[in-house]
Amino acid sequence: MIKVVGIGLNGRESLIANVQEIVDNANLLMGSDRHLSYFPNHPGDKVIISSFYEDIKTLKQIKNYHQSIVILVSGDPLFFGLGRLLLEQFEVEELEFYPNVSSIQLAFSQIKIPWHDAKIISGHGRHLDELITSLQQGVEKIAILTDSKNNPQAIAHLFLSLNIPINYSIWICENLGNADEKVKSYTPQILANISYQFAVLNVVILVRKNHINLTKKELDNLPLLGIEDHYFLSFKDRPGLMTKQEIRTIILGELELKSQEIIWDIGAGTGAVSVEIARLCPKSQVFAIEKTAMGINLINKNCQRFDVNNITSIQTKAPDKLSKLPNPNRIFIGGSGGNLIDILDVCQEKLVKNGIILIALATLENLVISLDWINRNNWHYQLLNINISRSLSIANLTRLSPLNPVFLVKTFRKKQ
Numbered sequence: 001m002i003k004v005v006g007i008g009l010n011g012r013e014s015l016i017a018n019v020q021e022i023v024d025n026a027n028l029l030m031g032s033d034r035h036l037s038y039f040p041n042h043p044g045d046k047v048i049i050s051s052f053y054e055d056i057k058t059l060k061q062i063k064n065y066h067q068s069i070v071i072l073v074s075g076d077p078l079f080f081g082l083g084r085l086l087l088e089q090f091e092v093e094e095l096e097f098y099p100n101v102s103s104i105q106l107a108f109s110q111i112k113i114p115w116h117d118a119k120i121i122s123g124h125g126r127h128l129d130e131l132i133t134s135l136q137q138g139v140e141k142i143a144i145l146t147d148s149k150n151n152p153q154a155i156a157h158l159f160l161s162l163n164i165p166i167n168y169s170i171w172i173c174e175n176l177g178n179a180d181e182k183v184k185s186y187t188p189q190i191l192a193n194i195s196y197q198f199a200v201l202n203v204v205i206l207v208r209k210n211h212i213n214l215t216k217k218e219l220d221n222l223p224l225l226g227i228e229d230h231y232f233l234s235f236k237d238r239p240g241l242m243t244k245q246e247i248r249t250i251i252l253g254e255l256e257l258k259s260q261e262i263i264w265d266i267g268a269g270t271g272a273v274s275v276e277i278a279r280l281c282p283k284s285q286v287f288a289i290e291k292t293a294m295g296i297n298l299i300n301k302n303c304q305r306f307d308v309n310n311i312t313s314i315q316t317k318a319p320d321k322l323s324k325l326p327n328p329n330r331i332f333i334g335g336s337g338g339n340l341i342d343i344l345d346v347c348q349e350k351l352v353k354n355g356i357i358l359i360a361l362a363t364l365e366n367l368v369i370s371l372d373w374i375n376r377n378n379w380h381y382q383l384l385n386i387n388i389s390r391s392l393s394i395a396n397l398t399r400l401s402p403l404n405p406v407f408l409v410k411t412f413r414k415k416q
Helices: 017-024 033-037 052-065 082-089 103-111 129-137 152-162 188-192 216-220 245-254 272-280 293-305 340-350 364-376
Strands: 002-007 028-031 045-048 069-074 095-098 119-122 141-145 167-174 182-186 202-209 262-266 285-290 311-315 330-333 356-361 379-386 389-394 397-402 406-413
Touching: 002 017, 002 082, 017 069, 028 033, 028 052, 033 045, 033 069, 045 052, 052 082, 069 082, 082 095, 103 141, 103 167, 103 182, 103 202, 119 129, 129 141, 129 152, 152 167, 152 188, 152 202, 152 389, 167 188, 182 188, 245 272, 245 356, 245 379, 245 406, 262 272, 272 285, 272 293, 272 311, 285 293, 293 311, 330 340, 340 356, 340 364, 356 364, 364 379, 364 406
Parallel strands: 002 069, 002 095, 028 045, 028 069, 119 141, 262 285, 262 330, 285 311, 330 356
Antiparallel strands: 141 202, 167 182, 167 202, 356 406, 379 406, 389 397
16 A cells, blocks of 8 residues: 655644654655655655656555555645656555645635635646636636746736736745745736745735726826726626727727717727727717626726726617717727627618728628628728737747737728
8 A cells, every 4th residue: 555645844743643653654755855854764765756757667666565655745645746646657446645735725824815716727847828718717816836937927927928907916925834934915017027036835826806996197108099908997707808909909090080070889898999099089979889787887987997088888789779879980890799780780871971880800700791781782891800919928938829810891881
């Protein structure tokens, strides 16, 4: 029988009495150099695990010569530990597990936050694609087991390079359970730029923060157009639905905006496009049409957040109520709810002379529907296919991460 014992940073003292006895009675004691150092006077044979698979081969050859074998591991052997690998190499009946408190448990205890709903990710020798997905989804609590490559600073750089409309506090928990334990919270911006070398044994926890209002200084420092995504309030569970910064910038150019116009933003979502238009053209009137109450709430909050007062939000499922709005000079359709043809029919009736309709589409099917309507109604159009990738920091390397492709159809009446 091979007994796998989880141990804490305070060594032997972290084990309950009966597990201490199991370790003391072992004929063969295996573990890392650090783990074995907790038992300097152990009478049995000792084997330092330096190369897991090679050392396990050795164990298979000699295990029948030892009555009691103990393998020391950190925390809980079956929680991102050697337990899983041992189960691949030995029969279940050959193994017994004695878990200790895991580093994740200790970390959440120190920051005093429940962790039953946290996303746990191992960065030990792995790509951080799972972390990228979790951040893009706006997961509320994320715990990361780090290594020398995927260290706290690298995680902060990765978060910042994603440019997502979410704020996180980043907790660094070092040497948990030891006398030199340190637990401290950082903003991603500060953490990414500090040179301090954290302890090798650390856990990183990201906790999503509630949005706060922008200060006057922050507002004054915003660009005229192309506001970074993280400044906008977004859907808590679907932050990726917001029109991305690069796409918004192209949309603003394609609309050919002028002063003192009436602009419709149909399927406005969080209101990001409406806010950009309102800031660029403060004398224009923007109507943000959105079918969901959550969307309307976000639009109103973003208007307040960016201190714009020339946006009127309207909760309705387009094309309902469109015929009652002032005739627009520009129409942006960011979402149609399956009513694209009916919406375009109303837009055709209401659009002023020399007006422009710009349609953002994510699927080929809706592109076909749009072009069919344009051709049937004898309009002109220009088609733009946008494929954009952002640079993404992965440890000390950089890769490109693609945004979802978007079709922009710009359509207008043929001149008589």
